[in-house]
Amino acid sequence: MGIDLPLIWAIIISFGMMMYVIMDGFDLGIGILFPFVHDRHDRDTMVNTVAPVWDGNETWLALGGAALMAAFPLAYSVILSALYLPIVLMLGGLIWRGVAFEFRFKADEAHKPFWNKAFAWGSYIATLSQGIALGAFINGFEVTGGAYSGGALDWLSPFSLFTGLGLVVAYALLGSTWLVMKTDGALQVRMKELARPVTMAVLAMIAIVSLWTPLSHPAVAARWFSLPNIVFFAPVPILVLLATWAILRTLRQDSHAAPFLFALFLLFLGYSGLAISLWPNIIPPSISIWDAAAPPESMGFTLVGALFIIPFILAYTTWSYYVFRGKVRTGEGYH
Amino acid sequence: MFGLTALELARIQFGFTISFHIVFPAITIGLASYLAVLEGLWLWTKDTVYRDLYHFWSKIFAVNFAMGVVSGLVMAYQFGTNWSYFSAFAGSITGPLLTYEVLTAFFLEAGFLGVALFGWNKVGPGLHFFASIMVASGTLISAGWIVASNSWMHTPQGFEIVSGRVVPVDWLKVIFNPSYPYRLAHMVVAAYLATALFVGASGAWHLLKRRHTRATRTMMSMAMWMVLVVAPLQIAIGDALGLNTLKHQPAKIAAVEGHWESKPGESIPLILFGWPDMAAETTRYAVEIPYLGSLILTHDWNGRIPGLKEFAPEDRPNSTIVFWSFRIMVGLGMLMLLLGVWSLWLRSRQRLFGSKLFLRFVVMMGPSGLIAILTGWYTTEIGRQPWVVYGVMRTKDAVSNHSALALSVTLIVILVMYFAIFGTGISYMLKLVVKGPEEHGPEDAPDESDGQNRRPARPLSAVPESFNPGVG
Numbered sequence A: 001m002g003i004d005l006p007l008i009w010a011i012i013i014s015f016g017m018m019m020y021v022i023m024d025g026f027d028l029g030i031g032i033l034f035p036f037v038h039d040r041h042d043r044d045t046m047v048n049t050v051a052p053v054w055d056g057n058e059t060w061l062a063l064g065g066a067a068l069m070a071a072f073p074l075a076y077s078v079i080l081s082a083l084y085l086p087i088v089l090m091l092g093g094l095i096w097r098g099v100a101f102e103f104r105f106k107a108d109e110a111h112k113p114f115w116n117k118a119f120a121w122g123s124y125i126a127t128l129s130q131g132i133a134l135g136a137f138i139n140g141f142e143v144t145g146g147a148y149s150g151g152a153l154d155w156l157s158p159f160s161l162f163t164g165l166g167l168v169v170a171y172a173l174l175g176s177t178w179l180v181m182k183t184d185g186a187l188q189v190r191m192k193e194l195a196r197p198v199t200m201a202v203l204a205m206i207a208i209v210s211l212w213t214p215l216s217h218p219a220v221a222a223r224w225f226s227l228p229n230i231v232f233f234a235p236v237p238i239l240v241l242l243a244t245w246a247i248l249r250t251l252r253q254d255s256h257a258a259p260f261l262f263a264l265f266l267l268f269l270g271y272s273g274l275a276i277s278l279w280p281n282i283i284p285p286s287i288s289i290w291d292a293a294a295p296p297e298s299m300g301f302t303l304v305g306a307l308f309i310i311p312f313i314l315a316y317t318t319w320s321y322y323v324f325r326g327k328v329r330t331g332e333g334y335h
Numbered sequence B: 001m002f003g004l005t006a007l008e009l010a011r012i013q014f015g016f017t018i019s020f021h022i023v024f025p026a027i028t029i030g031l032a033s034y035l036a037v038l039e040g041l042w043l044w045t046k047d048t049v050y051r052d053l054y055h056f057w058s059k060i061f062a063v064n065f066a067m068g069v070v071s072g073l074v075m076a077y078q079f080g081t082n083w084s085y086f087s088a089f090a091g092s093i094t095g096p097l098l099t100y101e102v103l104t105a106f107f108l109e110a111g112f113l114g115v116a117l118f119g120w121n122k123v124g125p126g127l128h129f130f131a132s133i134m135v136a137s138g139t140l141i142s143a144g145w146i147v148a149s150n151s152w153m154h155t156p157q158g159f160e161i162v163s164g165r166v167v168p169v170d171w172l173k174v175i176f177n178p179s180y181p182y183r184l185a186h187m188v189v190a191a192y193l194a195t196a197l198f199v200g201a202s203g204a205w206h207l208l209k210r211r212h213t214r215a216t217r218t219m220m221s222m223a224m225w226m227v228l229v230v231a232p233l234q235i236a237i238g239d240a241l242g243l244n245t246l247k248h249q250p251a252k253i254a255a256v257e258g259h260w261e262s263k264p265g266e267s268i269p270l271i272l273f274g275w276p277d278m279a280a281e282t283t284r285y286a287v288e289i290p291y292l293g294s295l296i297l298t299h300d301w302n303g304r305i306p307g308l309k310e311f312a313p314e315d316r317p318n319s320t321i322v323f324w325s326f327r328i329m330v331g332l333g334m335l336m337l338l339l340g341v342w343s344l345w346l347r348s349r350q351r352l353f354g355s356k357l358f359l360r361f362v363v364m365m366g367p368s369g370l371i372a373i374l375t376g377w378y379t380t381e382i383g384r385q386p387w388v389v390y391g392v393m394r395t396k397d398a399v400s401n402h403s404a405l406a407l408s409v410t411l412i413v414i415l416v417m418y419f420a421i422f423g424t425g426i427s428y429m430l431k432l433v434v435k436g437p438e439e440h441g442p443e444d445a446p447d448e449s450d451g452q453n454r455r456p457a458r459p460l461s462a463v464p465e466s467f468n469p470g471v472g
Helices: A004-037 A040-051 A054-071 A072-082 A082-108 A111-141 A156-182 A184-217 A220-223 A231-235 A235-252 A258-278 A296-323 B006-045 B048-082 B086-120 B124-155 B171-175 B182-208 B214-248 B251-258 B292-298 B319-346 B358-364 B368-384 B404-435
Strands: A281-282 B159-162 B167-168 B269-278 B282-289 B388-389
Touching: A004 A054, A004 A111, A004 A156, A004 A184, A004 A258, A004 B167, A040 A156, A040 A184, A054 A072, A054 A082, A054 A296, A054 B292, A054 B358, A072 A082, A072 A281, A072 B086, A082 A111, A082 B404, A111 A220, A111 A258, A111 A296, A156 A220, A156 A235, A156 A258, A184 A220, A184 A258, A184 B358, A220 A231, A220 A258, A220 B048, A220 B251, A220 B368, A231 B319, A235 A258, A235 B319, A258 B159, A258 B368, A296 B086, A296 B167, B006 B048, B006 B124, B006 B182, B006 B368, B048 B086, B048 B214, B048 B404, B086 B167, B086 B388, B124 B171, B124 B182, B124 B368, B159 B171, B171 B404, B182 B214, B182 B319, B182 B404, B214 B251, B214 B292, B214 B319, B214 B388, B251 B269, B251 B292, B269 B292, B269 B319, B319 B358, B319 B368
Parallel strands: none
Antiparallel strands: B159 B167, B269 B282
């Protein structure tokens, strides 16, 4: 077979998951920022900036799950059963937050605080669970005879709790810079103030994870610190520093979209760093994308559809963001 | 929990989450098409009653759609979390079909839903109608893929087993497996029927409250036409699916009929009621009609079907459950047929909106379509047991290695959450129904664009009304 189907699918799934992380990242970030904003009109404006797009954003998560099952059924079955409890928590968080998104506008005054809390708590729980799942994924899973053989709580470790916290901060960065772009007035000023310490926290989290991972996983250390890799991969940490500097600098200037775009770039770099560390394993520490691949009949059949349809999906998504472009102001809808 | 094994808890968890889920997509499929029809009639006739009905039902659609999305996300992950051996074994077939569903249906619905719900004053009528049709098509395409995946688990073909896992060899055979056309038709028509009954009951409820507006009469009348046509059609499709099941899954039919053994030279009676006893291998208290079983099941007066005793005890589905779930579905189907015929008779005497007895019957039948969908799915899924992929993989070999404790904890969390959230959502939908359609004259176009509560927040915020959802 001339084309490397597992490689192509690994790229498609990585792309889909990255789309999910950055797109649902900024709308989960808005829930994470809720406790720092008290004015009810400001809160409504915050929710309105993402209300028209959030459920489209979440469809990327459904694609990630389905495509993983299609292309790497072994990885789907092992990773999901190993991460059973964090995934149930994540889905629970997403459900509460998803309905709260909408119910908070219709609830009576007496019930509105309940749905505000459900929105914030749901966002925190979903993000924390995703971050914990990420940390557990980096740490790897115990596999015997093609099935997960570890315990129900193996995902819980200081490292995974730390990555959980890290993702909360990262989504807060996406959320705050998104709001800098989409709002103005006092809310925008507030978000500019919040975004600065959050940016520094994200940099600290990236630095700590970048040290912690190679220290506890010799294979990751070998990947980054051997020659000639260290030369090839050196741009990643350098660009991380540059992106952080650019976010902080543009936050001080009168630019609106720039901090968000640099925040997306920073997250992309973090994501790439993880990919470099783990490549080519889809079930760390030792099962590669080729070991876990579905039969070529499954990968090829699905690939035809994916390559044809994904460009259309990207086109609608762009169109939908275009329709709802521009600043959102207090008491203002999209009509 | 309650002495249940991990396998039983995993099955309860799946059954509970999918039962809650299926109700929403069924109504989504029906309402999406109904909305497209209403909008088409509005553009064609310029009769404002269709436009007003469109706005009324699109609010209810929005609430229902959101609940379908969040409850469906759980399903996409549950195959991996709870049924990891199934996913590792057959993910090479289930996975591609689900991926095609996400790519061709979910994104299509999400992409055009915003315009359909909030774009009435933003885009031209033609583009808006196109968006409504795209949403309706998305729901049908979605049903097409997911029913293909499910049908393959009932009548698998087009694959080989290589080193302990399924390898698809012919995708056309995988998708167009022998039971697929019947199951797809049965499900889509069930969705239309359930929606027609729900819409009809909403109209009848308002008519009983003496709200004789053009909108309430029109929705009631349209729904009754639909029931009249679709109820007999569904019975015919169900009969064809029954014959197909007899050919491919005879044990399921024997269990559904509570039929234990076929004696030489005797035809099969139809057991109307009884209590199939799995341990004693007999159906107790059976009320039988001679010959009718043969006639219905084989379309032959002396036809024969295998009895449950011809299958090894470990290969038998639970007859007690499927015997009754099937009878509930069929009984409701007969009532739906009666409803359709009765409506035609009243209509011919110009009394469709006048008979209180009939209107009460229509209101009572409101949830019957959804109950029939649930009991129908219980019949076919429990009837497939003990197999997850019929004749290929047993359910007990498909389940993940979770402890009963882990499953009990997650099950309790899911039970509490689902009842609280979806209970709230359903009560919210019913309150919208009770509010009734608002009627606007030709110059008085509905204004969706003012006030803090009137966000175009997709998808639920198509609903500007403020009321108390009753959780907290």
